[in-house]
Amino acid sequence: MSTPGGVPLVRPFIARTTGEPFPDLGDVISCDGRVAYGDETPADRDTHGVLWARQAHRPDEGLPLFGKIHSARQRHAMLHLLCQVCGQEPDENADGLLWLLPTLPGQPPDDDGDGIITTYPPVCWPCADLALRQCPPLRRAHAALRVQDVQVHGVSGAAYTLTGPTATFRAAVDCIYGSPALATVVATQQLLRLTHYCDDAR
Structure with missing residues (x-):
């Protein structure tokens, strides 16, 4: 199957499809x-x-719904460090694993001083070009990094206010593991912290 312009239509491993609605x-x-x-x-x-x-x-x-994430497959790819597009092993060299991260035009990825927090899994080289062509956030602006140290950081999800037996949606949040606030959060994406990284020079 192809797009109207003839580009092969790829089904990114972490993307939801039209047959997979957002979790109720x-x-x-x-x-x-x-x-x-x-x-x-x-x-x-x-x-x-x-x-x-x-x-x-x-x-x-x-x-495939580009830019719409499937919670379980994203979590699997993050925890096992699999390519976000094909779900197989990502590219790795002496400088580390390959990551493509969306950025603001002309700006590097956000680093809080202790690393970059991301919901994006790594990527392999055969899929990197496809990701840049078909992923809207990456098309706007991106950084290609080699990462040597990856830690499981927390989750992104929906925070609730708890009243008796009732849970009422309050806000979308990112929450670090170990925080008491996690008791009120339903996770939808895994967060990783990337440290010891450099620009990919290829």
Whole structure:
């Protein structure tokens, strides 16, 4: 399948498709001071005890939604350091793993002094050109980095106000692991911290 301009239509590993709607968070409740599901199973939480949005998995159904992230596949690619486009091993050399990160035009990626916080997994070279052509945020402006140190940092998701058994959506937030606020967050994307990096010179 191709785009109208003849460019092959790639299905990025982390992208949702038209057959995979955004997670319905209407069944989130408050239980014992934290967000929960009424029919919760151990698979609904990560190893840090954070509740994750439930996401339909139909990657071959419909068309890819570029820039729209599939929670479970993004999390898998982040934790296993897989290419965001093909889901296989990313490019790596002596300077580290290859990352393509969206930026503001003419500006480097945001670094808080302790590294870059990102929701983007790494990428392999065969997929890098496709990502630059088909990912809207990367097309606007990007940085290509080699990263030597990667740490699991936290989650991005929906924060709730808990009142009795009711959980009411409050805001979209980023939250570091270890924060008490995670008890009120339903995660939708994994966050990584990238340190010891340099520009990719290729």
